[in-house]
Amino acid sequence: MGNPLSRDPIAEAQRNWEEHGWGDVAAPMAAITAIMRTQQILLARIESTLKPFGLTFARYELLALLNFARKGALPMNKASALLQVHPTSVTNSVDRLERAGLVARSPHPTDGRTTLIELTAKGRTAAKDATAALNTEVFSTPGFSPGDVKDLIRILGEFRRNAGDFED
Amino acid sequence: MGNPLSRDPIAEAQRNWEEHGWGDVAAPMAAITAIMRTQQILLARIESTLKPFGLTFARYELLALLNFARKGALPMNKASALLQVHPTSVTNSVDRLERAGLVARSPHPTDGRTTLIELTAKGRTAAKDATAALNTEVFSTPGFSPGDVKDLIRILGEFRRNAGDFED
DNA sequence: TGAATATACTAGGACATCCAACGTTTAGGC
DNA sequence: GCCTAAACGTTGGATGTCCTAGTATATTCA
Structure with a gap:
């Protein structure tokens, strides 16, 4: 479905946001879009692993x-x-x-x-x-370094707590 | 569909993984699951904002x-x-x-x-x-601190590049 | 007891994704 | 120049998720 693009489309979008005067929300937009795309990639891997079962x-x-x-x-x-x-x-x-x-x-x-x-x-x-x-x-090969895994758990944990997922 | 839980279900899962002898992959599992859940929350916010349009x-x-x-x-x-x-x-x-x-x-x-x-x-x-x-x-209120936004963009950007999304 | 609440199911619909197959159009090898 | 291979978009079918609404039953509490 996809060969690699020559440029990161999300970074491109972030640049577009900045050029249109939305620089204050460009970075959060990029982060959120990246989460969407990352989830898509991970889900595809997981589903293909689970398919035989x-x-x-x-x-x-x-x-x-x-x-x-x-x-x-x-x-x-x-x-x-x-x-x-x-x-x-x-x-x-x-x-x-x-x-x-x-x-x-x-x-x-x-x-x-x-x-x-x-x-x-x-x-x-x-x-x-x-x-x-x-x-x-x-x-076992998540595509994140151990340090990044730790950061993700912390960052997303705080997010989920603030979003009302749990109280702890 | 959801009141806050008394404990973080993902942290719970991570603990279960460790207790079953899968400690080496418990943290990546938790990070990936957290991405799944975070995407769900963000998507719901986005869709409800877009619904009027x-x-x-x-x-x-x-x-x-x-x-x-x-x-x-x-x-x-x-x-x-x-x-x-x-x-x-x-x-x-x-x-x-x-x-x-x-x-x-x-x-x-x-x-x-x-x-x-x-x-x-x-x-x-x-x-x-x-x-x-x-x-x-x-x-404008993404639920991430500016520093975390920066980290997310870097971490997920590297992940997406390694996953073959783009070459840069 | 009676009213409000909680639980799970059914039915129907909206939506997104992927796959296989098809017809059309273009490009490249000879 | 021709013919095969590739690219493009579409269709139809399948899968799967989520939501709303309504129904039936059971529980709780005033």
């Missing part, structure tokens, strides 16, 4: 979350909150994961409204295998 | 690109390359923008294969207004 990133995240939960089960609404996604998206993901035999729905023992999502044995295996693949194929 | 981010990017192009026109394939998206995605965006009267297709004067995308007067106004809105509502 029949997983998308959204479904993998849910699987990984369940894998870390005690007893491998979580209520739907907890999963929605922890993954920061819309409840209907969780329903959608669970539908597909259930159809693939990786998770199962079960009624909550005391609260009749909530349904628990539970990892099946097959789902636990898939979670482990997919995680191993991501670790070796993506996370 | 009947624009999505993908369509706005195309509009802004045309607005900076000399003569307000670009070939489809140039737009595809500069925006780093699949040609069919550009077709999709142009279809919708054309239906909204913001751009127009026209044949290339010398190369019969390529079609030019051209800003209409209405499109140029929309581009200017939407940019002004983004500048005041999003980019």
